[in-house]
Amino acid sequence: MNLSFALFVVVGFVAVVLLIEGLYVYWSDTKSPEVRRVEQRLRAISAGGHTDRDDFKLLKQRMLSDSPAMQKLLLRLPRVQQLDRLMQQAGDSNTVSHLLAVSAILGLGGFLVSLVMRWPWYTSLGVALVLALLPLFLLVRRRNKRLHQIEAQLPDAMDLISRALRAGHAFPSALAMVGSEAPDPIASEFRITSDEIGFGVSVDNALNNMATRIPSPDMGYFVMAVIIQRETGGNLGELLGKLAELVRDRFKLFAKVRVLAAEGKLSAYILTGLPFCVAALINIMNPEYLSVLFTDPAGLNVVYGALVMMAVGIFVMWRIIDIKV
CATH class of the missing domain: 1.10.287 (Helix Hairpins)
Known part of the structure; x- marks a missing residue:
């Protein structure tokens, strides 16, 4: 075998191996499930909005789009932050630009189909508008369903925190226990709050962020009770136990009223x-x-x-x- 040909084969083999290794490293650093999970947690953490001047540098801004140019354009739109918060409350991991793109595609597709069917122009506009707003309606429905599940799981979460405090655990540890042992979707919200505290955000701001992400009166009662107890003192475990019983009775009464x-x-x-x-x-x-x-x-x-x-x-x-x- 010619020496130059053998050298070419060896160099080619090493180049292919290095190329595969580089592609794998790029994928593991940008597209792997672990990286996506971390990015989703960080985006959720930055969605609360309650930060002090010292806490702000610990959190990155929640991205509205993967494109920097689209990010700047979306930031100029009115009420785009409310739409982003709505997606966060619905548990949607996509960006605002993805939602707007899907709405635009559906609206344009419905309009073109109406033109092909030779419907009147006002009918075409109506079909396009309905299809464009369909993702938003589905998002609102998912958000309401998720908030209802969180409200139903909140009393059990408060009972778990109360038992953990009575067993001698610290309050941040009790929050982490809810995030690891409670079912979703409330576990994911408590994991985000626990991560915020771990990143250095104050407990009050982390709880206020959770109350912002979950606009529920029961969650507001929980956050208010914890913040007041931290300022005035008292038995937080006993307080949360009674509050859990009160919220559970309120939830049962609300179910009867719905019936x-x-x-x-x-x-x-x-x-x-x-x-x-x-x-x-x-x-x-x-x-x-x-x-x-x-x-x-x-x-x-x-x-x-x-x-x-x-x-x-x-x-x-x-x-x-x-x-x-």
Whole structure:
């Protein structure tokens, strides 16, 4: 075998090995599950918003986009921080730019399909608007479901902290125990708070950040009780035990109220959707029957009056079934 050819083979083999090793190191440093988990925790930590001047340097700003140019553009939009916090409360690990991109793609796709179907321009705009807002509606639904789960798990978490304090553990250690032993999604929130304290953020600010991420009255009671106890002193374990019992009874009462109000909600849904369903069926079976409502001025006045009365009825029924506990 020629010496130069053998040397070429050896050098080529070493180059391929180094290339594979470099690609693996790049992937492990930027795209591995551990790195993504750390980035997600850091982004969640920086979403609270309660930091002192000394704490601010410990936390990086929560990124709205992976692109620096898009980050600067999004920061100029109004209420973009509220949208980012909504995604955080829903447990969504994506960025705001990803959500806006999905909404834009759905809206544009719906508009193009409507044009291909030769629908009227106002119908095309309506379809595009509905599809563009669909990710936001799903996000709000996920957020409400997640907050409801956290509220249901909070009494057990407070009981766990109370037992840990009575056993002699420090309060930060008790928070870490909830993050490691409690079920998700409340465990992830307590892990974020425990990480904040571990990074050097004060306990009060870390708890306030958790209350900001979880806009629940029960979580506010928990944070307020801990902060007041740290300033005035007292038996925090006993206090949290009684607070857990109070929150659990409140949650049971709220569940009973929801059951009692279910009949009113069902009636509201039926009475609201029935006229539109009946009108759609009549229009399909006999289109000329309802045409007078949209062509005659008197018919238009009847339609407008019916819509106004329906709006008033919906508002009244909503206020009746919206029972505060």
